[in-house]
Amino acid sequence: MSQIPDIAAxxxxxxxxxxRARVSDAIVEQLLQLISSGALKPGDRLPSERDLCSxxxxxxxxxxxALKPLxxxxxLEGRRGSGNFVAAEAGQFxxxxxxxxxxxxxxxxxLVETRxxxxxxxxxxxxxxxxxxxxxxxxxxxxxxxxxxxxxxxxQHYDASFHFEIARxxxxxxxxxxxxxxxxxxxxxxxxxLTLSPARAEALARxxxxxxxxxxxxxxxxDGAGARAAMxxxxxxxxxxxxxxxxxxxxx
Amino acid sequence: MSQIPDIAAxxxxxxxxxxRARVSDAIVEQLLQLISSGALKPGDRLPSERDLCSxxxxxxxxxxxALKPLxxxxxLEGRRGSGNFVAAEAGQFxxxxxxxxxxxxxxxxxLVETRxxxxxxxxxxxxxxxxxxxxxxxxxxxxxxxxxxxxxxxxQHYDASFHFEIARxxxxxxxxxxxxxxxxxxxxxxxxxLTLSPARAEALARxxxxxxxxxxxxxxxxDGAGARAAMxxxxxxxxxxxxxxxxxxxxx
DNA sequence: TCTTAAAATTGGTCAGACCAATTTTGATCT
DNA sequence: AGATCAAAATTGGTCTGACCAATTTTAAGA
Numbered sequence: 001m002s003q004i005p006d007i008a009a010x011x012x013x014x015x016x017x018x019x020r021a022r023v024s025d026a027i028v029e030q031l032l033q034l035i036s037s038g039a040l041k042p043g044d045r046l047p048s049e050r051d052l053c054s055x056x057x058x059x060x061x062x063x064x065x066a067l068k069p070l071x072x073x074x075x076l077e078g079r080r081g082s083g084n085f086v087a088a089e090a091g092q093f094x095x096x097x098x099x100x101x102x103x104x105x106x107x108x109x110x111l112v113e114t115r116x117x118x119x120x121x122x123x124x125x126x127x128x129x130x131x132x133x134x135x136x137x138x139x140x141x142x143x144x145x146x147x148x149x150x151x152x153x154x155x156q157h158y159d160a161s162f163h164f165e166i167a168r169x170x171x172x173x174x175x176x177x178x179x180x181x182x183x184x185x186x187x188x189x190x191x192x193x194l195t196l197s198p199a200r201a202e203a204l205a206r207x208x209x210x211x212x213x214x215x216x217x218x219x220x221x222x223d224g225a226g227a228r229a230a231m232x233x234x235x236x237x238x239x240x241x242x243x244x245x246x247x248x249x250x251x252x
Numbered sequence: 253m254s255q256i257p258d259i260a261a262x263x264x265x266x267x268x269x270x271x272r273a274r275v276s277d278a279i280v281e282q283l284l285q286l287i288s289s290g291a292l293k294p295g296d297r298l299p300s301e302r303d304l305c306s307x308x309x310x311x312x313x314x315x316x317x318a319l320k321p322l323x324x325x326x327x328l329e330g331r332r333g334s335g336n337f338v339a340a341e342a343g344q345f346x347x348x349x350x351x352x353x354x355x356x357x358x359x360x361x362x363l364v365e366t367r368x369x370x371x372x373x374x375x376x377x378x379x380x381x382x383x384x385x386x387x388x389x390x391x392x393x394x395x396x397x398x399x400x401x402x403x404x405x406x407x408q409h410y411d412a413s414f415h416f417e418i419a420r421x422x423x424x425x426x427x428x429x430x431x432x433x434x435x436x437x438x439x440x441x442x443x444x445x446l447t448l449s450p451a452r453a454e455a456l457a458r459x460x461x462x463x464x465x466x467x468x469x470x471x472x473x474x475d476g477a478g479a480r481a482a483m484x485x486x487x488x489x490x491x492x493x494x495x496x497x498x499x500x501x502x503x504x
Numbered sequence: 505t506c507t508t509a510a511a512a513t514t515g516g517t518c519a520g521a522c523c524a525a526t527t528t529t530g531a532t533c534t
Numbered sequence: 535a536g537a538t539c540a541a542a543a544t545t546g547g548t549c550t551g552a553c554c555a556a557t558t559t560t561a562a563g564a
Binding site: 024025028032061064065068069072073075096097099110111113114117118121125172173174175177178182 | 353370
């Protein structure tokens with residue numbers, strides 16, 4: 001009765017299951033520690049695997065099995081003949097997030113709904129916290145959109161950058177990461193099915209541009225509620241457009 | 253000028269960087285496919301590593317390097333002498349999410365702020381979508397809290413379950429996962445520094461219980477705005493308490 | 505039928521070897 | 535001295551075979 005699910009139990013269960021120490025896991029922990037503490041910065045090169053063997057006092061198998069997860073998740077990058085490197089900051093920890101949500105990314109509705117929540121809040125906080133450099137960065141992306149109204153790919157690039165810069169302006173790193181992951185997923189999911197007639201594309205682009213400008217004005221004016229409302233409107237429009245396109249495509 | 257960050261570029265760049273196929277990565281992909289498609293269900297046992305070698309036509313090294321990331325991320329579970337198994341569903345994909353956010357977990361404020369956003373929205377949606385079984389599950393956790401006002405550990409367990417069940421009631425799997433990860437982090441972070449005098453603990457517990465009941469009532473009444481407001485109040489109180497405790501401890 | 509000890513199986517680790525890509529070195533030429 | 539380019543050394547990726555430790559299976563014995 002009222003069976004308490006596993007996760008909840010795990011978070012409060014005082015007795016942690018004893019895992020016999022696997023050598024490679026211990027190494028993983030050390031490396032993660034070094035990276036997240038900043039001792040290893042993005043772009044840094046790790047000692048060669050054969051070096052690490054002697055440093056850790058273990059065989060190469062163990063070293064490699066420790067590196068492998070970090071590489072697979074994009075935290076490290078292995079270059080044959082050159083060495084293992086700490087991945088660029090931007091890409092770091094992006095893949096694990098994607099993997100973490102992989103299971104649920106099939107649910108289109110959840111994705112859209114979550115994005116709506118994240119982005120409206122981002123607009124709100126960005127309005128309250130954006131610094132001068134954030135504002136110019138955002139404005140630049142709007143300029144980019146205005147300059148490429150008839151080049152969908154370019155336009156979309158600046159569109160993405162716009163939301164990217166807003167997320168950055170929140171100064172909230174977690175929110176920043178979450179938005180990028182969710183957006184990335186939606187983007188790929190859109191890209192697969194979105195090919196428009198040039199005329200229609202430009203019409204949508206103009207609408208989108210105007211909405212982006214509204215959002216920017218509100219952020220510039222440090223109007224949190226206004227920015228949230230403008231973003232809300234923008235996303236609802238965009239979502240609706242996508243929905244309509246999906247239908248139109250179906251009836252083709 | 254106006255340098256576009258890496259992520260934004262990556263999401264829209266049509267030409268994907270060619271990665272020379274690494275054998276192990278190909279295997280990872282196949283296994284992930286099998287799991288997320290349901291061909292391999294939680295608890296299932298994989299063929300032995302030596303079996304997989306011949307099936308894939310590769311050496312054991314490659315097989316193991318493919319399994320390792322999945323094991324490290326908690327998607328698979330390796331039992332020495334027994335075999336490799338697909339991990340229980342609950343724990344699945346939890347670790348990668350934690351890793352994904354690990355980098356930012358130093359920023360306490362971000363964590364608190366993000367939790368506030370996630371949970372208030374969760375309350376809102378839960379109010380609109382909670383089914384009968386969700387309501388009883390939530391009510392059970394409140395009962396549990398009421399029954400253990402003087403046992404902090406127990407109380408905290410039901411407290412966590414309360415938020416857990418609300419997250420579940422949103423029917424939004426992504427939101428559900430995000431909340432659990434963030435909460436888990438905050439929980440461990442709290443646990444380290446939270447030891448109260450029994451009297452003070454019970455006082456806090458009573459306040460907390462009352463607030464939980466308010467939230468529940470709003471959800472039960474399908475009052476989205478009310479639930480959001482109640483949750484907002486609750487989290488602000490809890491955050492403030494934590495803050496005060498931190499100060500008190502410092503001045504000790 | 506139940507116990508129990510031996511044997512087989514399986515994941516974890518080590519060692520050595522080879523390949524392919526890259527970097528470094530050094531000889532050669534200008 | 536500086537530039538060029540081929541050989542050598544370095545490094546990650548993979549394979550093979552071996553051994554250990556934990557577990558499961560088997561089979562012998564009571």
